[in-house]
Amino acid sequence: MGNDNSAVKKLKDHLHLSFHIKDLGPPKYFLGIEIARSDLGISLSQRKFVMEIISEAGLSSCKPAIIPIEQNAKLTSIDYDIGTSSSDDPLLKDPTSYQRLVGKLIYLTMTRPDICYAVQTLSQFMHSPKQSHMNAALKVVKYLKRCPGLGILLSKRCNMEMTAYCDADYATCPMSRRSITGFCIKFGESLLSWKTKKKSTVSLSSAKAEYQSMEKNRL
Structure with missing residues (x-):
C-alpha cells in the first residue's frame, strides 16, 4: 500500500518477474474483514x-x-x-x-x-x-x-489531531483484586487503537488506578 501510484506499480512489476501475481484491485474482503468504501471513508x-x-x-x-x-x-x-x-x-x-x-x-x-x-x-x-x-x-x-454488521469507520475527514482516552476501575478482579484499564486512540475522527487489560499491580486507591492507567497509556 502507499500514496505513490507509480512506486506501487513499479514494485508490482518487479514482483511479477519472480512470482506470478494478479492485481485484484482494491480489497473488499480480507481475512474475515469486509472492506467497504464510500464518500465518508x-x-x-x-x-x-x-x-x-x-x-x-x-x-x-x-x-x-x-x-x-x-x-x-x-x-x-x-x-x-x-x-x-x-x-x-x-x-x-x-x-x-x-x-x-x-x-x-x-x-x-x-x-x-x-x-x-x-x-x-x-x-x-x-x-x-x-x-x-x-x-x-x-x-x-x-x-x-x-447488530452483526457493526464495525469501525476510517473517516476521510481528518484534522490531523490525535486524541487518547483512558479509564480504569478499582479492584474489580475478584481473584487478584487488580484493576482493569482500557484505552482508545483516535486520529481525527478515526479510531486507530483500543485495548482492555488487567493491570500487573494492585492499586491502593481508585485515584492511583486512574493515574497509573493514564501514565501507561502515555508511554
Missing part, C-alpha cells in the same frame, strides 16, 4: 464472521442481548468467591468448545471495540472454563446478533 466490519459464530453457537433463533456482559459481573475460577458449589457451577467436560469460541471473539475485537472488556474477562478462564463462563460467552454472541 473506509468501513471495516466482520459481519460474515459474526454470522458464522452465531450459527456455530446454535443461537440463530435466539433473542438478541442489549449488553455483552452483565454489569458488575464477578466471574471467577474460585467457587467460594461467588458463593456457589462445584455442583452448581461445574467445569466444562469439553473445554475446547469454550476455547474455540473465545478465540474467535478475540479475533473479532479487531473491528469490535465494544466487546473488548467482555472478551478480556472471558479470556482469563481458557484453561479451566466453567459453565458460568460459557454462559457469559454465549451472552456476548447474543449481543453480537443485535
Whole structure:
C-alpha cells in the first residue's frame, strides 16, 4: 500500500518477474474483514464472521442481548468467591468448545471495540472454563446478533489531531483484586487503537488506578 501510484506499480512489476501475481484491485474482503468504501471513508466490519459464530453457537433463533456482559459481573475460577458449589457451577467436560469460541471473539475485537472488556474477562478462564463462563460467552454472541454488521469507520475527514482516552476501575478482579484499564486512540475522527487489560499491580486507591492507567497509556 502507499500514496505513490507509480512506486506501487513499479514494485508490482518487479514482483511479477519472480512470482506470478494478479492485481485484484482494491480489497473488499480480507481475512474475515469486509472492506467497504464510500464518500465518508473506509468501513471495516466482520459481519460474515459474526454470522458464522452465531450459527456455530446454535443461537440463530435466539433473542438478541442489549449488553455483552452483565454489569458488575464477578466471574471467577474460585467457587467460594461467588458463593456457589462445584455442583452448581461445574467445569466444562469439553473445554475446547469454550476455547474455540473465545478465540474467535478475540479475533473479532479487531473491528469490535465494544466487546473488548467482555472478551478480556472471558479470556482469563481458557484453561479451566466453567459453565458460568460459557454462559457469559454465549451472552456476548447474543449481543453480537443485535447488530452483526457493526464495525469501525476510517473517516476521510481528518484534522490531523490525535486524541487518547483512558479509564480504569478499582479492584474489580475478584481473584487478584487488580484493576482493569482500557484505552482508545483516535486520529481525527478515526479510531486507530483500543485495548482492555488487567493491570500487573494492585492499586491502593481508585485515584492511583486512574493515574497509573493514564501514565501507561502515555508511554
